[in-house]
Amino acid sequence: MRKFNLLEIIGIMTVIVVAIIIIIFLAPFLLLWSVTHEVEDRFSEIMEEHPNMVGFGGKIIKVIDGDTLQIGQERVRLSLVDTPERGEPGFQEATDFTSTVCPPGSNAELVRDFPTEDKYGRSLGLVYCNDMLLNKLLLTNGHAEISTYFCDKSEFGIEDWARAYGC
Secondary structure (H helix, E strand, O other): OOOHHHHHHHHHHHHHHHHHHHHHHHHHHHHHHHHHHHHHHHHHHHHOOOOOEOOOOOOEEEEOOOOOOOOOOEEEEOOOOOOOOOOOHHHHHHHHHHHOOOOOOOOEEEEEEEEEEEEOEEEEEEEEEOOOHHHEEEEEOOOEEEHHHHHOOHHHHHHHHHOOOOO
16 A cells, blocks of 8 residues: 655645535535526427517516516516405415415516406416416415406417316
């Protein structure tokens, strides 16, 4: 078995320490790059599922209530779902559910509906958070009802999930 002298040991230790330092400093950048590409890939998949739709991705700034969020600079109203308003039974539960699925600071993708805005100037559409369709989840978990008035006005009124709840 070969014996190492002090200079060889110091050299090997230096290489190991430098490698560890590089890994520690690069790991957060590699993780951020990976997450960013995953979000971009998911957004591409969503847009392929809805080829005639226009959308965007962004960070959730605030959950206004169960069916309204602030994504980036845009206030977004979920298409085809209606959650209880402030002061109505179920308001807090629906808002908390939306905050759990789409917490502020997380990324979301919006697939715009047609018409693209409601009478209050909010963008309308489907919102995906963590690869989950928030519009559908609110219905399936009992926090929203389908807005039947908009079923024949929305591009998404013919979706299976919308039809299953009354469109």
